[in-house]
Amino acid sequence: MxxxxxxxxxxxxxxxxxxxxxxxxxxxxxxxxxxxxxxxxxxxxxxxxxxxxxxxxxxxxxxxxxxxxxxxxxxxxxxxxxxxxxxxxxxxxxxxxxxxxxxxxxxxxxxxxxxxxxxxxxxxxxxxxxxxxxxxxxxxxxDRFVPTGGAEPGDRVLLTKAAGIEGTAILASDFGDDLEVDPEICDRAEEFLSEISVAPEARIVREYATAMHDPTEGGVAAGLLEVARASDVRLAVDRDAVPVRAETAALCEAAGVDPLRIFGSGALVATVPEDALENCLAELDDADLEAAAIGTVRALDGGEPALALDGESITEPIEDALYPLWEAADADD
The missing domain is CATH 3.30.1330.10 (PurM-like, N-terminal domain)
Incomplete structure (x- = not known):
């Protein structure tokens, strides 16, 4: 695999x-x-x-x-x-x-x-x-190293841009011809590759964050779980609060994959103290950078590190949903 x-x-x-x-x-x-x-x-x-x-x-x-x-x-x-x-x-x-x-x-x-x-x-x-x-x-x-494993109970979870930015571009470029999606959606989605860098938002968020992370394989869901594991906490996240662009939703629906479980480069996952959240989001907005609060950091209370996504407790590593699509395409060739 x-x-x-x-x-x-x-x-x-x-x-x-x-x-x-x-x-x-x-x-x-x-x-x-x-x-x-x-x-x-x-x-x-x-x-x-x-x-x-x-x-x-x-x-x-x-x-x-x-x-x-x-x-x-x-x-x-x-x-x-x-x-x-x-x-x-x-x-x-x-x-x-x-x-x-x-x-x-x-x-x-x-x-x-x-x-x-x-x-x-x-x-x-x-x-x-x-x-x-x-x-x-x-x-x-x-002058201030920000680890993945710095999240503290009570922090708020923040996501910049949206879920599945890189994965959306891959779906459009690698599978667009085989999906029942408007070609204009694929054209817009391929342009997402120009948004992979998170350096601009990281320069702002680092002044507030207890933890930051770059979600890659396995998407935003995997990135959130990695923060939980590294920090020895549980992240309680509301799926409806996670930004998903229209192009991502359309391509993922056509491909039958979860937008939170496809390559997530282009988004930044961070945890920020509750009293700093409003200022952090305002500064990102002033810089025309998209961001949203999507959840809360909670103590383990005897459990194990996990991503709690709308009540589902995820503790095992998440496989990216695009790998099976590539394998199926190779098998058909």
Whole structure:
């Protein structure tokens, strides 16, 4: 099954195998369930270095354009401004020079838009590949690291933009021809890819947030559950309060998938103290950034970390609803 390695497997085989990190006092946040990035004390004690790596392989035609926000979002939601990038690009042997040109140009454009510098990396051709694979490491600095696991009972849960932004664009581009949806809806939905970065809203929300997170695979539902698990709390969320755009609703209905369980990049999940919520939402509105309060953080009271979604208690990792669609499409070919 494609997708992320399960939290249980990471706990069993990865998180306690971190070299010298356990004894390194500069490592403030290392690998952990749900955490978006690492946090490292600058050697001179002046702030915190935030580091995150992410690959992208499914969108060959826009791998450069999408790779930058996918990688830098994790730095942004940790409270830092993304400043530096390294890029590892693996290309199928025999790839046309125009593909390298297109990817490097897209990387340059996307990095300039977010104000990040590409400072290094590696490129090579690989016989075993049938599509490009791009892996980016993003770095930034902050005076206040915001973890995924910082939610406190009584906080309000906030979501920027809407659920399923990236997933909506994928549905339109990969499955639109086979779905009974107005072509104009698909055209609008494909434009959602230009909204994947959450850096603008993160710069505002980080001043108020106890926790921030970038929902990716498994959508907003998975992102909310990851915050709950990382923070050791329960998130009580009202499904009707979660913003879902008309294009997302139409495409998800046609495909028979839940808009809260498709790729969620483009939205920011955050928890904010009750007394700061109004100011946070007002500041986002002043910046013409969509956001809504969708739930409340609750203590465990003897239970286990969970997403309580309209009464349903979700504790197990959520598989993205688009993977079965891709598998079915491959089986039909």
């Amino acid at each position: 494609p997708g992320k390695v399960s939290p249980d497997d990471l706990l069993a085989h990865v998180f306690d195998r971190t070299g010298a990190a356990e004894s390194d006092e500069t490592v403030l946040q290392g690998p952990a369930d749900g955490e978006d990035a690492a946090a490292i004390d600058w050697p001179d004690g002046d702030g915190t270095l935030v580091v995150s790596s992410d690959p992208i392989s499914l969108a060959a035609s826009q791998v450069g354009r999408l790779g930058v926000p996918v990688a830098t979002n994790d730095v942004a939601v940790s409270g830092a401004d993304p400043r530096w990038l390294t890029a590892v690009l693996l290309l199928p042997t025999g790839t046309d020079e125009r593909t390298l040109e297109a990817i490097s140009r897209d990387l340059d454009d996307a990095a300039r838009e977010i104000g990040a510098s590409i400072v290094g990396g590696h490129s090579e051709y690989v016989d075993q590949l049938d599509r490009p694979i791009l892996s980016l490491t993003a770095m930034g600095s902050t």
